[in-house]
Amino acid sequence: MAKERSSGAGDPARTLELLWREGAADGGSRRGSRQGPRQGPRQGSRRGPRQGLTVDAVVDAAIGLADEGGLDALTMRAVAQRLGVTPMTLYTYVPGKAELLDLMLDTAFLRMPRAAFAADEPWRERVTAVAGENRALYLRHPWVAELRVHRPPLGPGVMTKYEHELGAFEGLGLDDVAMDSALTHVLGFVQSVARAELDARAVDRESAMSDHEWWAAHEPLLARMFDAERFPLASRVGEAAAVAYQGVYSPDHAYAFGLARVLDGLAALIPPAAAGR
Structure with a gap:
């Protein structure tokens, strides 16, 4: 298997x-x-x-x-x-x-849709585009997220994708190994959040209930069983998150929040002069 x-x-x-x-x-x-x-x-x-x-x-x-x-x-x-x-x-x-x-x-x-990078396009926008292209791929073909790709097939699709995505980091003052590592870091993040989103969709599909419907159905029982005084932080933060997400989890929020943190981390590697180009 x-x-x-x-x-x-x-x-x-x-x-x-x-x-x-x-x-x-x-x-x-x-x-x-x-x-x-x-x-x-x-x-x-x-x-x-x-x-x-x-x-x-x-x-x-x-x-x-x-x-x-x-x-x-x-x-x-x-x-x-x-x-x-x-x-x-x-x-x-x-x-x-x-x-x-x-x-x-x-x-x-x-066959992945790919947008060409403009010469003066900020690096964050280029990397964001790469991340978005890969997220769209996983949502279009969920089975790709299921595959373990430790040894990718070195065909024209793999090489075209790699060539294009490295272009998001070209000219930023990174050496070749750092460019490859940065790309791997971004793609690993995208795959992880895509898998979580696909898992959430599968749960909705298999239960025939959305997160909002599930919580609405179980809220009376949870209200009786949950002790807010015993778990004050969980109660406060969980309620705020549930309101913000309109449910227990928001794939869009998780993706946007996580990608911003990934970009912030990469910014530490890029020389200021190159980052401003």
Whole structure:
């Protein structure tokens, strides 16, 4: 199960060949029609790539399933059913689920909307844009937040994303290691708050009640059981927070408050002259 929620768990050589399939022997392009891997059936065999089916179609079907039901809904059999083929047919295009996960992740990264940075744009605005792009990605594709990405697939999507996001820190007087570390820090924060937001949405969905509805239903019992004199700080602060959040938790507030603190921390690393540019 752990392997099925991790990137980089498949055959590295086959994964890289599929990720960078622009120059593959089949002549396919990243955005055009592609046939299956080079290790296809011999000429004359009846078992070959299905006409009209491509690696992109397999990846798109897998992403659709994961968007709808999470990684638990993603199986090779389910992908085959969505495409109207047998599971064995998929292996003509993708060696297995591990490699498919890498292709899905790289494709999601490649398709992320990205705004170009203006030369005179303040660094906080650039980093805020990067954070917002990643938050939107997690909310659009919740399964991405489920994946453990310790060894990311080094495909065009990953590299395009990394190149773009490093640009938010370029010219700030940071050395290369500090730039990478700063980006990692920002992305780690965004992933953590995105997971919390997705968990909150799942609770709402599974209970068929919003936080506001849940607290309204249980407030009479809590009022009888909770001793405000015994827990004065919890009572005072909790009530103020509940009013501000209109519930027990506000994803938007947690994100905005946390990102501001992350930016304040990064500001300590940036020389004043560079920060003011």
